[in-house]
Amino acid sequence: MTSWLLILQAFVLSACGDSNWNNPYSAADAEKNILYNVFTERPKHLDPVQSYSSNEIQFTAQIYEPPLQYHYLKRPFALIPATAKEIPIVKYLDNEGNQLADDAQAADIAYSIYEISIKPGILFQPHPAFVSNAQGDWLYHDLNEQEMAAVFKLSDFPQTTTRELLAEDYVYQIKRLAHPRLHSPIYGLMADYIVGLSDYAKVLKQADQNQSDGKTYLDLRDYQLAGVQVVDRYTYRIKIAGKYPQFVYWLAMPFFAPIPWEADRFYSQKGLMQKNITLDWYPVGTGPYMLTENNPNLRMALEKNPNFHDEFYPAEGMPGDEENGLLIDSGKKLPFIDKIIFTREKESIPRWNKFLQGYYDATGIGSDSFDQAVQLVGQGEATVTETMAEQGIRLETTVAVSTYYMGFNLLDPVVGGSNAQERESARKLRQAISIAVDYEEFISIFANGRGMPAQSPISPGIAGYREGKEGINPVVYEWMNDQPQRKSIQVAKALLAEAGYPNGIDQRTGAPLVLYFDVTARSSEDRSKLDWMRKQFQKLNIQLVVRSTDYNRFQDKIRKGNAQIFEWGWNADYPDAENFLFLLYGPQSKVRNSGENAANYDNTEYNKLFEQMKNMDDGPQRQLIIDRMVEILRHDAPWLWGYHPKDYGLYHSWYQNIKPNRISNNNLKYLKIDATLRAQKRREWNEPVLWPITLLLVIAALSLFPAIAAFRRHESSTAVRTASS
Numbered sequence: 001m002t003s004w005l006l007i008l009q010a011f012v013l014s015a016c017g018d019s020n021w022n023n024p025y026s027a028a029d030a031e032k033n034i035l036y037n038v039f040t041e042r043p044k045h046l047d048p049v050q051s052y053s054s055n056e057i058q059f060t061a062q063i064y065e066p067p068l069q070y071h072y073l074k075r076p077f078a079l080i081p082a083t084a085k086e087i088p089i090v091k092y093l094d095n096e097g098n099q100l101a102d103d104a105q106a107a108d109i110a111y112s113i114y115e116i117s118i119k120p121g122i123l124f125q126p127h128p129a130f131v132s133n134a135q136g137d138w139l140y141h142d143l144n145e146q147e148m149a150a151v152f153k154l155s156d157f158p159q160t161t162t163r164e165l166l167a168e169d170y171v172y173q174i175k176r177l178a179h180p181r182l183h184s185p186i187y188g189l190m191a192d193y194i195v196g197l198s199d200y201a202k203v204l205k206q207a208d209q210n211q212s213d214g215k216t217y218l219d220l221r222d223y224q225l226a227g228v229q230v231v232d233r234y235t236y237r238i239k240i241a242g243k244y245p246q247f248v249y250w251l252a253m254p255f256f257a258p259i260p261w262e263a264d265r266f267y268s269q270k271g272l273m274q275k276n277i278t279l280d281w282y283p284v285g286t287g288p289y290m291l292t293e294n295n296p297n298l299r300m301a302l303e304k305n306p307n308f309h310d311e312f313y314p315a316e317g318m319p320g321d322e323e324n325g326l327l328i329d330s331g332k333k334l335p336f337i338d339k340i341i342f343t344r345e346k347e348s349i350p351r352w353n354k355f356l357q358g359y360y361d362a363t364g365i366g367s368d369s370f371d372q373a374v375q376l377v378g379q380g381e382a383t384v385t386e387t388m389a390e391q392g393i394r395l396e397t398t399v400a401v402s403t404y405y406m407g408f409n410l411l412d413p414v415v416g417g418s419n420a421q422e423r424e425s426a427r428k429l430r431q432a433i434s435i436a437v438d439y440e441e442f443i444s445i446f447a448n449g450r451g452m453p454a455q456s457p458i459s460p461g462i463a464g465y466r467e468g469k470e471g472i473n474p475v476v477y478e479w480m481n482d483q484p485q486r487k488s489i490q491v492a493k494a495l496l497a498e499a500g501y502p503n504g505i506d507q508r509t510g511a512p513l514v515l516y517f518d519v520t521a522r523s524s525e526d527r528s529k530l531d532w533m534r535k536q537f538q539k540l541n542i543q544l545v546v547r548s549t550d551y552n553r554f555q556d557k558i559r560k561g562n563a564q565i566f567e568w569g570w571n572a573d574y575p576d577a578e579n580f581l582f583l584l585y586g587p588q589s590k591v592r593n594s595g596e597n598a599a600n601y602d603n604t605e606y607n608k609l610f611e612q613m614k615n616m617d618d619g620p621q622r623q624l625i626i627d628r629m630v631e632i633l634r635h636d637a638p639w640l641w642g643y644h645p646k647d648y649g650l651y652h653s654w655y656q657n658i659k660p661n662r663i664s665n666n667n668l669k670y671l672k673i674d675a676t677l678r679a680q681k682r683r684e685w686n687e688p689v690l691w692p693i694t695l696l697l698v699i700a701a702l703s704l705f706p707a708i709a710a711f712r713r714h715e716s717s718t719a720v721r722t723a724s725s
Contacts, residue, residue, distance in 0.1 A: 020686035024343075024359055031679045033338040035655075035671065036360050038345045041520070041551040042296035047279040048254035049176045052185045052596070054571050055551070057254065061665035062302055062340075063125075064257035064285040067116050067170065068248070070664035073317030073326060077575050077663050079252060083122055083165065083286065083309075088114045088251070092243065106615045111195065112240040114247065120234055122165040123307040125290040128157035129266035141265055148271035154282045155292075162307050165286050167236040168221075169258030174228050174238070175220040176259060180205040186255055188593040189582065193247060195227030195239040217268035221261060243615045249574030257285060288335040288669040302340040302668075313657075313670060326659055335669035336657075347523050356391075358682040361655045361673065365648050366525055370448040373650060382648070392653030392681075397646060398660045401459050401572040403580065405642035406437070407599040411591060412564045415515070416600075428499035430637040434476050435492035437536040439643050446529055450648055453484075454641035456630040457570075457580040463618045464577030464626040473634045473641065489539050496540050504541025514543045518563040520551045558598050561591040568598060569642075571662045577626055578614050584638060585610045601638040654678040 025036070039058065045051040048064050067084035070077050079087055092100040093111040100109060124130065131139040140157060150156065174194065177184045178201035184190075191198040200223070208218055227239040240247055250256055263284045267277065283291055288308045293301035315330040329336070345351040348366040355363040365373050374395065375385050384395045408430055410416035415430060417423035439453040455473040458465045465471070469479045477484040493503070500506065501513045515537065521530055530546050537544040549557070557563045573579050582588055586602035588595030609629050616622040633639075651658050654674040661667075 020682060021688050022357065022686055023682070024354070025341075030682075031675045033336075033673055033675050035337045035340045035668070035673055037340055037342045038351055038360055038363070039300065039342045040344065040346060042344065043300075044552045044555065045280050046283045046291070046294075047182070048257050048259070048283075049173065049179070049182050049184045050280070051254060053551075053555075057665045059291065059300065059302070059342075060254045060257075060283065061287075062289040062668050063283045063287045063291060064254045065122075065287045065666075066252055066254060066257045067118060068252040069666055070252060070661075071314060072664065072667060072670050073314050073321050073659055075318055075661075077661070079248065081119075082252070082666075083118045083258075084251075085117045085119055088116050088248070090114055090248070106243045109243040110241075112243055112247070114238045114240065114251070115231065115235065116167075116170070116238070116251070117235045118165065118167060118170070119309070120164070122286050122309045123162045124165060124260060124286050125284060125305045125307055126160035126162055127263065127284045128154070128160050129260070129262040129284065130161045130163050131157075131159045138262070138265075141262075141269075143269060143271060145271075148269075151272070151277070152275060154277055163260070163262075165258055167232070167234050168230050169260050170256065171225075171228050171230055171236050172220055172261050172264070173255075173257060173259040175200070175223070175225050176264075177255070178204055178225075179218070179220070180208045183594050184255070185594060185596060186250075188587055188595045190250075192587075193240045193242075193244050194225075195241055196225055197227060200225045216270055216273070217265050219261070219265070245617055246574060246576050246578050246614070249576065249579075253573060260284065287666070289340065296344070298344055300342040302342075304335060304338050308335070311669070317659075321659070326657060329657060329672065336672040337668065340668060348525055355650065355652075356685075358652065358678060358685055361678070362649055362651045362658075365448075365650060367446050367448055368525060374448070374648065384650070388650070391685075393650050394653070396649045396651060396658055396660050398662075399461055400645045400647045400662050401461055401575065402569060402662055403454055403457055403459055403642060403644055404567075404569040405454065405457070406640040407566050407568060408638055409561060409563050409566070409598075409600060410602070410638055411561050411600045415564055425499045427636060428495045429501065431475050432492040432495035432499065432540060433537070433542075434473075434637050434640050435487050435495070436489060436539045437533070437640055438486060439640075440486065442529075442532065443643055445532065446525070447643070447645065450646045451643040452646075453643050455484075456633060456641060457583060457639070458577050458626075458630070459572060459580065459644050462572065462575060462577050462580065464581075464623060466627070466630075475634050475637060476641075492540060496542075501540075501542075504543075512541070512543055514545060516545050516547055516564040518547050518549070518554060518557055518566045520554045520567075521546075521548050559590055559594065561600065566598065573663075575663060578610075581610060581613070581626070581629060584633060599638040601636070603632055603636060606632045652678070652681070654681070 039055060041055040043051070043056040043059060044053070045056055046060055048060055051057065051060050065083050067082055068079050068087065069082040071080045081087060091113040092102070092104050092109045093113060094100055094108060095110040128140045133139055139159065143151070176182060177187050177190055178197055180201070187201070191201065203223055204218065204220070207223065211218065229237045231237055259279070263279060267273070267279050272278065281294055286309070288305055288311070289302035290305045291300065292303045293299060311334045313329040313332045313334060315327070317326055321327055348368065351360065351363060352366065352369050354360050373385060373388055374382050377383055382395060382397060384393055408415040413422065415426050417426040443449060443451045443453065452460070455471055455477075472479055472484045477486055479485070496502070496504065500508065504513050505511070506513055517533065519526070519530065521527065534544045534546070558566060570580065570583060583596050584599065584601045584606065585597060586607045587593060588597035589600045589602065590596065590598045591600050606629055609625050613622055613625045613629065616625070647660060647662070649660055654677040656672040656674065657670050
């Protein structure tokens with residue numbers, strides 16, 4: 001019996017250490033300056049020339065530095081220098097090269113010149129591509145078979161070094177937009193603007209074809225691009241066709257971040273490519289963080305770049321920022337956090353539970369945990385519940401400059417049509433579905449009211465967005481009692497009959513209409529949404545077949561035009577209506593030109609209006625053009641316009657300097673963690689409850705006592721009998 005008590009005592013004492021039993025991290029990291037974050041979909045591209053998804057930019061925006069960035073605290077969003085010395089002032093030229101006045105008419109402007117000067121002394125992160133020997137020869141640019149056999153990951157290279165950021169690194173990256181093997185998603189758009197880019201793509205394609213067999217590196221320094229020029233060591237110039245006021249916003253995106261030619265040369269080695277040691281997997285930049293672990297099925301890690309240049313927390317913000325503690329760190333050197341660990345969580349419930357235990361520093365709020373986390377007070381204002389407040393958890397909300405939509409592939413014969421008659425039938429089918437799918441109900445059920453039904457692609461808060469009666473979609477809504485009212489299902493059924501599918505039956509074949517919906521759903525919440533969506537289509541007696549896949553496979557299907565109906569979203573790259581309306585611009589077709597027009601929508605009038613609108617400054621004339629473009633889109637219904645979300649985020653008390661937004665993505669450098677407070681709270685919240693286990697062990701011990709006593713009596717009686725014999 002004594003031995004059982006000793007075991008029990010040892011068990012209890014072992015549970016009283018500093019490390020919690022349920023801690024998913026190393027005990028050695030308990031009080032380290034680490035941010036613990038989450039990602040749900042594995043990134044496909046980390047090369048800035050190809051990356052264009054929100055699940056990728058959360059990494060690339062911390063690693064790469066374009067010349068410009070957004071002020072972290074100011075609203076409306078304001079551009080400020082990143083590596084640039086100042087915001088470039090655009091100069092306008094006529095066809096003869098004469099400089100025009102700043103207020104020149106767009107029709108008179110032949111070219112716009114952006115001259116960008118970068119700050120000297122900025123260094124790239126440590127990387128083996130920069131290493132050379134005493135003779136100046138590159139150490140790792142031409143690995144032999146024996147050297148290649150010893151390499152399995154980037155950290156296997158024993159030496160790394162750095163070099164200074166130069167203007168030519170920015171020029172090199174712009175040239176990469178036209179690289180024949182890279183398929184940049186913005187090439188089609190930029191080819192319309194950057195002078196000579198389309199011709200440059202042809203030159204590179206021919207040069208690539210002319211290369212000797214086995215040669216994989218195309219040295220872009222050998223081919224000049226007319227519209228981009230190195231002026232001096234720290235200055236470069238970009239020449240734009242005509243007037244394009246939005247171009248300055250692109251200079252704050254990773255597409256225009258620098259890539260050193262040495263890295264491009266290093267990663268072009270066939271042996272490294274075969275081992276997935278590429279720029280897509282191991283990025284190299286000048287930003288505050290560098291990627292040190294890439295296991296996208298499980299975990300990714302960013303660590304502070306030891307070579308990061310001087311950058312400081314902003315000294316001014318908006319009214320209320322000082323009261324909210326957002327200016328405490330004014331003037332302090334960035335970044336504050338040493339390491340960010342991203343863990344892949346596919347399901348919302350374990351993510352939520354780990355947040356409550358303090359193992360994730362922030363979280364979004366799923367519909368299943370909304371009531372546990374949020375309560376509405378006053379005039380519908382949201383705040384955390386008392387339970388959350390007791391834990392020091394706070395709520396931050398912001399209107400997302402985003403839209404979530406359901407798109408139709410207009411190249412599909414059923415929902416898009418192949419001739420004029422079929423296209424008209426398909427248009428009415430899309431209109432009928434637009435009425436039937438009740439996004440007001442969707443927002444209420446699945447978003448807990450956090451959003452508003454979209455009337456067009458343009459998000460609230462963007463110039464060009466219309467509110468009230470003049471802003472409703474008349475195909476789907478009527479204006480009644482000073483608010484939009486969705487049209488009845490009878491109107492949708494009438495449109496469906498006009499489309500050739502009375503009561504959901506194809507009148508040509510007599511068979512039920514079956515449509516296919518491609519999604520990336522996995523969780524139980526996703527399955528509920530899909531069941532709801534099937535019911536929406538069932539209102540029209542249309543059978544909806546869901547085809548679920550992972551995000552990378554989904555992207556491939558969209559790129560090849562193999563989807564019929566799909567679900568997607570768009571976070572604004574910059575605060576301008578053009579950034580939403582270009583998603584339906586014909587030359588941006590995903591299938592034809594690898595652009596961002598995933599619906600492959602192509603309307604001649606819309607395209608002409610877009611080309612006119614995109615070069616204009618905001619004002620009444622531009623608004624009239626935008627209004628007509630939106631009217632065309634509503635009539636053609638290439639999307640179910642979906643909804644514009646409102647972001648709700650929960651943050652623990654130790655997570656500081658939080659001011660969320662969807663435009664500026666390089667925000668991790670501003671954030672701060674109180675690791676000591678976090679470790680204390682984790683211990684408090686995760687103390688093991690031992691009394692049930694102790695009780696069970698005591699009961700087990702007591703239950704064994706009669707058996708032990710009986711065994712001892714038996715042994716004693718046996719000994720007595722043996723002695724007497």
